[in-house]
Amino acid sequence: MARSRFPLRLLFVGFGNVGRELARILAERNAYPALADLDVSVVGLTTGSRGALANGAGIDLRRALREVEEHGRFTPQNPDYASLDSLKAAETLDYDVLVEMSPLSIANRGEPAILHARAALERGRHVITCNKGPLAYAFRRLRKLAQENNAGFLHETTVMDGSPVFDMARSCMRGNTILKIDGILNSTSNYVLCAMERGQTFEQGVRGAQEEQIAEADPSNDLDGWDASVKIVALANVLMGADLRPEDVDRESMSAITPSRVSEAKKRGFRIKMVCSAWREGDTVKASVRATEVPLDHPFALVDATGSIVRFETDLLGKILMTEENPTITTTAYGVIADLYALDSGSR
């Protein structure tokens, strides 16, 4: 079993936007006074097409960032340069925490991220995943594997970027039974809805989201409600004890929403929002993603562009909402840091 208290040695799998921002924060951590006790080093860094680095004493993150910026990849001149793929690194390097930041592949049902996570957990190493695949397709299996190996399996960034939605429900709402969860959790669809309210077409909204790097080149996962389904399933499975798969979600696509429907609702004092919900029905948990008309004085109506919101309904605490305003890539990278602190505090 790997250590779970600082200092922690990290293996980065993936070096896209989140990985690079996380590396930047770690490299510049002196600029963040409250990070003084974040005692971590990156001992491995593997990518799909940028090469790999490994150094048990800690990779030079500034150099790694500079090389990717200048050359688009790590160079053989880098003293930490290694010939290593992600799975091999997960299986063989000596690290405490695997940080899975490779892109989600729905076509491959979450692979190869699930393989990476499994390789780490089987060795008793902790896993922090930003990739939603392991959560959507293998949550129960991986959680069981983590428990059997006394390892942590954390995933704060997968819903609401860095906002501590899982951590809050896990650490700060103990003793509550969560009766219902509602939220606006997909940025791209919300961005497009807001654009249509301003008079743009659906297509203009999508293009705008792509230009601002909110939507991916293929935005269908967002627009057909798939991303939102994965997120509400993650919340329901982790926090309500459900055993849902994204396919189980009663899912509505955004394709039926036209600018005229949006403006007609607005005239009546409503905004159309893609609302995710999970609720108890007898002994089971149901979930849906639906285009919903919300009145202007409802907190969900204020969620603009890339913001997000979640509301918990509980038996003791009552109704509590968490809102994230204008997240940046720093917010998302912080989610990994929150998980590192959670490991240090003993969370699993």
Next chain:
Amino acid sequence: MARSRFPLRLLFVGFGNVGRELARILAERNAYPALADLDVSVVGLTTGSRGALANGAGIDLRRALREVEEHGRFTPQNPDYASLDSLKAAETLDYDVLVEMSPLSIANRGEPAILHARAALERGRHVITCNKGPLAYAFRRLRKLAQENNAGFLHETTVMDGSPVFDMARSCMRGNTILKIDGILNSTSNYVLCAMERGQTFEQGVRGAQEEQIAEADPSNDLDGWDASVKIVALANVLMGADLRPEDVDRESMSAITPSRVSEAKKRGFRIKMVCSAWREGDTVKASVRATEVPLDHPFALVDATGSIVRFETDLLGKILMTEENPTITTTAYGVIADLYALDSGSR
């Protein structure tokens, strides 16, 4: 030093609305499935005018509740009846956690609650206070005493009832420097503002708040911004490392707000809210409580009646808000339960 893991033996100081609701939840805990692991007993219960109970094996809470309901106090027929004042109980009974639920006395600068807390902490016993006095008048002193005696000093209910505002900032936002805190934190003033928006006078609003048991018989602490000042000071001192006293807050009273000012603002698309703020200025922290015009599409504009909201601005996580909708006395009592779980998790 007392134990901090379950099972925990509690000493209740005070048996008003919160104390009785907490006792009810504990007596009926089988109705709350997620409380199965809340392993606590109440071994002492002292009040100002209702008598006292003590039983090392656990007081019969149902009987205590019934007696207060039927007789307005504990009866000598109760086998746990004891002749004991709160300070003596704090000094002599064998308990793990003192739960301070006596009413706040501003005239006495937080006493005698501070005395009770000190007596417990000096014996290495944990303190959970619902009374804001110890926080407003003796926070640094008591926190130091707690640290010296390896005891916990927790106070979740003092701001936003049971919503885990301190717990979230402490456990789930580690690594962040909090740059600014804003909130709507006083129910009575918010209730009166909402009533004036509906066309009532200031006095009608206050009477309504009193009838709904939101405001006390003497609502001046709420209406002059004192309660809000105590709360923003608590947040600033605990979460921003400030050393403020309520007197240091740049405080505006509600007395200058008239129904015509409220309706005039509403016509222009604004709601007037009593907004508390704490922010950094160089090396110090400043705080204010101000009647503020907020636009209708601002999250603070949606806080109705007894709801409350807090917004944290941080260096890494960005901006995050927590909203509490329609809290009940159960919500407040849950705040103590949240602190009990926090003790069990090792929080101090």
